[in-house]
Amino acid sequence: MMQGPDIGEVVLHHTADAYAIGIEPFFEWHWERWPDIHIGSLVINLTPTKHVFFLVLAAALVFFTMRLTGRALAKQKAGSRAPRGLANLMEAFVLFVRNDVAIANIGANGARFAPLVIALFFFILYANLLGLLPHGSTATGNLAVTGALALLVFGVVEISGIMTLGFKGYLRTIFPKIPGMTGVGATMMTLAMGPIEILGKLVKPFALAVRLFGNMTAGHFVVLSLFGIIFLFGNLGIWSWAIGITTMLLVVGIMLLELFVAFLQAYVFALLTAVFIGLMQHEH
Numbered sequence: 001m002m003q004g005p006d007i008g009e010v011v012l013h014h015t016a017d018a019y020a021i022g023i024e025p026f027f028e029w030h031w032e033r034w035p036d037i038h039i040g041s042l043v044i045n046l047t048p049t050k051h052v053f054f055l056v057l058a059a060a061l062v063f064f065t066m067r068l069t070g071r072a073l074a075k076q077k078a079g080s081r082a083p084r085g086l087a088n089l090m091e092a093f094v095l096f097v098r099n100d101v102a103i104a105n106i107g108a109n110g111a112r113f114a115p116l117v118i119a120l121f122f123f124i125l126y127a128n129l130l131g132l133l134p135h136g137s138t139a140t141g142n143l144a145v146t147g148a149l150a151l152l153v154f155g156v157v158e159i160s161g162i163m164t165l166g167f168k169g170y171l172r173t174i175f176p177k178i179p180g181m182t183g184v185g186a187t188m189m190t191l192a193m194g195p196i197e198i199l200g201k202l203v204k205p206f207a208l209a210v211r212l213f214g215n216m217t218a219g220h221f222v223v224l225s226l227f228g229i230i231f232l233f234g235n236l237g238i239w240s241w242a243i244g245i246t247t248m249l250l251v252v253g254i255m256l257l258e259l260f261v262a263f264l265q266a267y268v269f270a271l272l273t274a275v276f277i278g279l280m281q282h283e284h
Contacts, residue, residue: 015141015220017049051139058126058139062119065090097121097270105274106281109164113277116156120149121270128216128262132255140265141217143209150205153273158201161280173280174198204276208269215265219258226251 020030034047048056072087083091102117103110124140131138139145162170174197178189229247 015138015217017051017142019047019049021050021053021135021137050137051142051145054130054137054139055127055145058123058130061126062122065122093122094118101267101271102274105271106278109281110274110278113156113160113274117270117274120153120273121266124149124212124269125263125266128266129259131216131220132258132262138216138220140212141220143213146209146213147205149212149269150209153208153276154201154205156273157204157276157280160277164281174201204272208272212265212269215261219254219261223251223254223258226254 019033020028031047034045037044037046069087069090072085073083073091076083076087082088097118098111098114101121102114106113127140127145128138130136131141158170161173165173175190175194176197178186178193181189226247229243
């Protein structure tokens with residue numbers, strides 16, 4: 001009987017963070033954990049994990065993509081030629097995110113926040129796509145990563161709101177005036193709305209983090225579980241071929257869907273970031 005790998009272990013090992021890259025038994029590269037740093041009762045370890053590695057790789061890819069695109073556009077502009085190739089593709093992406101996502105949802109101040117929205121879109125897109133490569137890992141399938149991105153957005157939303165509205169205007173986003181009400185009733189309703197508005201502010205980054213994390217993790221569970229079917233039924237003779245071919249076609253279809261989801265989730269994160277920033281630019 002053919003002895004295949006432990007599918008559950010493979011799925012969990014691939015989706016979890018670790019001090020290794022790859023999937024056993026095919027290929028895996030390990031590295032040693034660095035010594036802990038003790039600061040009083042606090043213990044810190046700065047050993048890079050595979051998700052950190054792919055986050056750095058995603059950031060480097062964003063930098064080099066934009067660098068190469070900028071150089072190509074500058075050369076083409078100097079030669080009075082229309083953009084083409086990679087420069088044309090990236091310019092289309094950047095203009096779409098800038099005009100139709102950032103400025104369209106934030107408003108007059110949208111151009112100020114466009115670089116952030118564009119950077120988030122491409123960074124998340126590369127992080128998503130790297131997980132589709134052989135032995136790759138989706139760093140955005142880590143709740144700590146998506147949580148950090150969501151906290152970044154939360155800080156930008158709230159700080160930009162204070163800078164735009166002033167402290168008094170910002171407080172009105174927490175304790176709003178109730179239209180049509182006056183006197184004690186209006187005051188009580190305004191105070192009662194405070195906890196609800198604060199909860200609403202906290203729910204937004206939570207939704208950003210969980211949505212991206214859940215969507216990017218679920219696809220890998222499905223793909224790896226389907227691959228496991230091939231190993232589970234690998235000793236059935238001619239039926240193994242039928243099951244293997246059917247499973248392969250399903251995996252190819254789901255991988256194409258995952259490619260679409262990688263773009264979609266980057267777009268959704270950038271879009272909601274722009275929407276949340278735009279909501280805080282106006283007191284009402």
